[in-house]
Amino acid sequence: MFKYKIVRASAPVWMRTLIPIVAILLSFLITSIFVIIAGANPLAAFYNFLIVPLSSQSSALEVLVKSTPLILTGIAVTFAFTAGYFNIGAEGQLYAGAIAAVWIGINFPQLPSIAILPMMIVGGFLAGVLWALIPALLKVYLKIDEVVTTLLMNSIIMYFVSYLLNDYWRNPQSGYPQSPDISAAAHFVRLIPKSRLHLGFIMALLVVVIVYFLIKRTPLGLRMRASGANAAGARFAGINVSRTMLTAALVTGGIAGLAGMGEIAGIHFHLIEALSSSYGYTGIIAATLGGLHPLGVALAAVFIGLISTGSQTVSLALGVPVYLGDIVQATLLLVTLGMLLLQNYRIERR
Amino acid sequence: MYAIEMVGINKHFGNLQANKDIHFSLQSGEIHALLGENGAGKTTLMRILYGLYRPDSGEILVNGQKTSILSPKDAIQAGIGMVTQHFTLVPTLTVAENVVLGYTHSQLVSQKDIEAKVKAASEKFGIHVDPSVMVKYLSVGERQRVEILKALYRNAKVLIMDEPTAVLVPQEVDALFESLLKLVKTGLSVIFISHKLNEVMAVCDQITVLRDGQVTGTVKKSATTQVDLAKMMVGRDTSGISRQIEHKIGKPIYEVKDLNALSNQGLKTLKGVSFTLHRGEILGIAGVSGNGQSELTKVLTGLLIPTSGSVFMDGQDLTHASPSTITKAGVGRTPEDRHEGMIGDLTVAENLAMEDLDKYTHNGFLDQKAIVKDAEKKIADFQIKASPTDALRKLSGGNIQKVVMARALSRNPKVVIASQPTRGLDVGATEYIRKKLLEERNRGAAVLLLSEDLDEVLALSDRIAVIYEGCIRGILPVSEATAEKLGLLMAGTC
Structure with a gap:
């Protein structure tokens, strides 16, 4: 009946490297349709998306600023996915880290940077871990699907943030729903004068390197990869899959917490409801695009940072909606997911 | 005239000739058994009849007419229905929905309407199930009844039942037989x-x-006995098997006592299994698959906690021990299913190192060089055709099994659990694995060999037990074990 059949087989190496590139080209082709509908020239649009942001130093640095939280959430998601734990809750864990960082930054005004910044980093990490704890325990001990629980935890913390900003931290004079500012000592230093690029970027790169070594070079990393790839096989080899998964499920929260801490100490200096523009969810896109390889994920995060900076430029230059950036991102994800299937299947002639 | 005639059916998979010039005729209104060991070609033949496989050659006649069956749809059209071992029902749909699924002629489905139709069918055929219940709430036996009803609802005149009793408890088996006997009286033919x-x-x-x-033959029930059937089923030329020269068996080292365990489905699958392993012997456990071998392997390798009983090795209690404790105690564990026990996405070297991560960890980091170096040695020792950094999934089945063996045996274990070690392997790899197991025995290890391959058990074992429905039937020294004797034990007689 059918001349071709699909067989399960791994794709050759050249194809694996080609997949992200083809995915990007294909996504641009598809999004061109939307650009045309919005009444702009696709080539001009993509020029503004990809080239203009990199053509001046200040906007190129802004791309890195935008990428910083994405690198962290992308790495957080990568860490969990590697162990077969599908954490969709990086968004909420990011806010948990931000809340802890703000609280420490406000309440210890007398401490110098050298003391308060490490406290905020540790606090942000632990708060993320704490927020990831409930879904992690539910998963490991009761086998309750983490995709659902981690996602729902995001909504819960948004209401908690809303309470904090409208009640506990509400400014009695202005009435704005925002927390007081953290002390000046609690600010991350700017790496380059007249830009917003802050120490958090270095922190993110450090996390990339640490997680890379953790996953590829340590026994924990091997246990995680084994559990994620084939839990039955890992269990047979004597690995405590539950404990491994629990570790991954908690550390992922900590890394996402760092993303929130970085945004507080580096950009905003106080808590607002719109602290994250869906960095937690976009981190999933970065992790998938980067093929769950820490270095690839970091690159993908910077690329997404470029697109979201670019969407501002496109909007200003051509008068199209900013949301075009979201469309590009979403298309990219869908195309990549489709292309990833090719990694594991091959079409053969009967 | 026959309801079904299969003439000169041939089918091969790779080098394996699964069906060789098979002639099979089914009379209307009879229950016709297809009997044979695992891998004898029964299921292949029936899958051809149901349009799941296409034969290399041969033809199928339905009611005397040559019929081309290229898909299950054609088979259903020709009045053939099949109930497989693994049910094809949708758990979240109701019985009625499942029965009519893919067999409705309108785009709209009225729940009331189909329930009435299915109820009428269930009364007509005497198969009692509530059409409005969701399938996920049904027991295995009830689900099987739904499968049968589904086939009959599609006007099946011939019903193929693939090992229908494998998943049932005894009472359900009786009920199944009763309804089959009733159905053939109404003109249905059954292949069992x-x-x-x-x-x-x-x-x-x-x-x-x-x-x-x-x-090997078609016989009337009235003209045969269980002993004759057993001979036809397993009787074979045993001249090719090299019997072991008398071998001195050592002291007892591994003691399994009165082990009981449940399967995944919660059925009692191991019922009071007891045996003792001695140093320097291979104890072969023969048996048709699905008689508790999987559960026994899982209990002994630490993947399943038994409901009662005990496992002791050299006085150490391993009954509730974790996989890594059992390994450390000196048991070489191999999985029944190599794909389930190994990790295809990781490299050969990583798979080989998996049980010894502590040994390879220095200052918190894995010693990659040592892992690769040790892997190279094991690859050479076990003649594995692979490099240490290859992903395991790229290897052939035989080479994956060699990796399994290399990991378990290179620690010089005192006890080896080898479960279906050569299943699905080619001749060369099979010979190699068997040779390794004999080497282990000669080194003084106690080897437990669970295998569906009777020849293998006969060729390697010093003593042979048969597992049937979760019980160990008689442990015989190899000198007393004949294929016929074991065949009868395996088929549940005596």
């Missing part, structure tokens, strides 16, 4: 795939026996 002699004798009119892809 089985390897259990007592069942075949209980319900079937005719019996066709397959062995190694060939028909």
